[in-house]
Amino acid sequence: MSDLLFDRLGGADGVTSIVKSVVANHLANPTIKTRYENIEDLDATAQKVVEFFTVGSGGPGEYTGRSMEETHKGMNVSEEEFLAVVDDTMKAIKDHGLSEETYKDVLAILYSLKGEIVRK
Numbered sequence: 001m002s003d004l005l006f007d008r009l010g011g012a013d014g015v016t017s018i019v020k021s022v023v024a025n026h027l028a029n030p031t032i033k034t035r036y037e038n039i040e041d042l043d044a045t046a047q048k049v050v051e052f053f054t055v056g057s058g059g060p061g062e063y064t065g066r067s068m069e070e071t072h073k074g075m076n077v078s079e080e081e082f083l084a085v086v087d088d089t090m091k092a093i094k095d096h097g098l099s100e101e102t103y104k105d106v107l108a109i110l111y112s113l114k115g116e117i118v119r120k
């Protein structure tokens with residue numbers, strides 16, 4: 001298998017399936033569920049997240065959404081909420097049976113975005 005994170009995530013089908021699980025996890029997570037219930041078009045947001053993961057993991061196409069800072073500005077996202085999003089995402093990675101190396105790579109990428117998302 002190629003080293004590319006996108007390929008290790010299972011390519012386009014894998015990323016789409018992971019994002020579906022992440023959204024389901026968020027909607028079941030009491031710490032953050034209302035944030036996601038209040039999104040007007042959750043499918044459209046999920047599609048942007050698919051693009052974001054695809055491009056961020058070395059996959060094809062382009063990200064057509066807003067920057068992380070722009071997107072989350074004015075939301076005053078707390079550290080607890082940030083951790084909840086990371087936990088939900090890492091649970092999805094685990095549920096997809098991906099390797100330990102892939103788990104660590106995704107965790108490192110998510111954590112690196114903290115400063116662009118928390119308390120903006």
Ligand code: HEM
Nearest residue numbers: 032035039045048049052065066071077081082085110113
């Ligand atoms: C590393 C963590 C995160 C990543 C990678 C991420 C990524 C994204 C992306 C790509 C979008 C779509 C942007 C667009 O439509 O232009 C988005 C939207 C959104 N995110 Fe995050 N996000 C993260 C953390 C969080 C946290 C912690 C919260 C709050 C609990 C949050 C709440 C939202 C909401 C409510 C939207 C919809 C915004 C809107 O359309 O008005 N996100 N996020």
